[in-house]
Amino acid sequence: MKFNRKDLVSIRDLTKEEIEFILEQAQSFKEINERVIKKVPTLRGKTVVTCFYEPSTRTRLSFEVAAKRLSADTLNFSASTSSVKKGETFLDTLKNIEALKSDVVIIRHPASGATKFASKILKASVVNAGDGINEHPTQALLDAFTILEKKGRIKGLNIIIAGDILHSRVARSNIFLLTKLGANVKVYAPPMMMPRDIEKTGVKIVKDFRDEIKEADVVMMLRVQLERQNKALFPSIREYAKFFGFKKEYLENLKNDAIIMHPGPMNRGVEISSEVADSDKSVILEQVENGIAVRMAILYLLIGSGGES
């Protein structure tokens, strides 16, 4: 297997084989993270830039740790959306970053398609760390890695993704990835947070969440952005929690070996109750841990010798 891509900007672009290959590679990187000395020289002399146009804690930290454990030099660039709109264009910023001779540019951007745009401009590899409502491919890959670790397979699993699907790039990437790998994916959302024609992406819509989680192997809860309340998208947090959150009473409906996931950051008591988040079925912190291994694998495949293994 060869991984010949310059960039990792979307799950949509990847084949099933490429996804499986990345997940396989991540396995060997996970072991490094468990060592006392968590560092290998694989990317020594390479420069990795994180270029974030949106606030982020875990994704940025995760990428930075991944790059550092591979001995790459890391640079951070932050910009607020407003300064982008008023000042330097995205194109010019990209060209400036290009001039730094970076090998990988990791981009998070509030506009859908921005990372694809960047990948067409830059000679360096581009990794999408989230673009608008479109995709967050490394999150989906680490989610798949976690599912594989826990369940041993993805094909045939019943997976429910619940929350604000419309505005969720995590949901989109996961839908594309999990359906490509043969899972039965269902989605659950308040109707105004459900993308139009979502069934055409190969998923089904959950009608009765409490009942349908009985069949689920994986339940993935999405963060609801509380500020959407102001945009008339939902009436109140308490009503959201009541009808669309994962409440502790639901736990008894889950299969014994079912797992609960959340990409973070969580709103405890809103989309997920504390009891659920902290239950033994929750794998939320393992997702964070696995994120490092998956991102190490991606960096290695893009600019290490990984592409030719």
Next chain:
Amino acid sequence: MIVLKNLKIVNPVKDFNGIFNIAIKDGIIIDIYESELEKKEYRDFQHFDLKGKVATPSFVDIHVHLRDPGYEYKEDIFSGAEAAKKGGFTDICCMANTNPVIDNEEVVKYILKKGKETKINIYPVAAITKGLKGESLTEFGNLIEAGAIALSDDGVDIRNAFLLKTAFEYAKFFNVPILCHCENLNLATGFMRDGKYSTLAGIMGNPSISEEINVFRNIKIAEYTGSKVHICHISSKGSVEIIRFFKNKDVNVTCEVTPHHLSLTDKDVYESDYDTNFKMNPPLGTEEDKEILIESLSEGIIDCVATDHAPHAEHEKLVEFEYAPNGIIGLETAFPVCYQLVLNNKITLKDLIYRMTIKPAKIVGIEKGEIEVGAKANITIIDIELEKVYTKDEIKSKSKNSPFIGRKFKGWPIMTISNGEIVYDWWYKRLEEELSK
């Protein structure tokens, strides 16, 4: 004094069967005669052999953005006119969203004066509200007296229904049409058509109802006031249904469709990988919408083709999809894009020509005749066999924002005659170039 020789004439109404020569003198068609005839009286005329080519009345576009005054880096009246001539147009109406806005007589006069130098006819469309702000009416009477041909706040819809009603009433007094850009801004919060492909592309979608409900509202107001209303750039099946409903009630409504809505869909947006040359307002519709728009144009529910030629500089379009301005240039590709419908037997050439000439002219009140003796010599020559790729280099417009660059089309305008003068000639220029080689 010229004779255009060996032409097939395609008129919207009057048929000419055979191959003809057209003699032009002092801007008027003085004779149309069978090509076998040698007429001595035209011995001193300059002769152009156009064997195998088609002559039609020159095209009329009632929806163009010339960006002049104010945004001359995108386009100006001269470059826009060159693009028009290349596309076979001799009559174009330019929209009011310039800077300053066409909301006072001075801007109208400026455009008319500069327009005169282009050798084609440029008709300013004045704003309905001052500064296009949707707050207070412009001086319709003075604007029309100064030479404005119609009224439009194109680019935005007027939110205030009372103000729009007043505008319709007042426009009726001056007997000018209002050209409506129909868009409910509360609903139109996305960047492409809402549906399967916006979901796949991860781009926020605009539901088609954002157009449709305002199409209904605006025609309903015009019906109530008994005014003329023209609906700009319709893009959905639902809009067609609404217009059909009102036309069946004999309401004085007309509408237009752009070449891109007749040829591209939301799937193309998705497949373009966020190419901002596929971003326009209204956004491209579904395959079903496209098919209905084509049928309705052929049937006549849609009255005419208009380009919504909207130049934007390269640096403005080379940005994130969401942040890119809406619109594409369209004058140069209007005919070739629409002619593919003729080749696919979706519409006859005669009907297409009607909907690119006499019909749009009638909507805004431009005097426009067919090719006949005594008529003004405004003629477009088309090579319906010419097959070529549209390239960025050949674009006359200052802006290059076209989704059709790199696409091959069959059937291109090759010569444009405005008031008896050849204002665009690709054919002979090319022949000369080949001879000099």
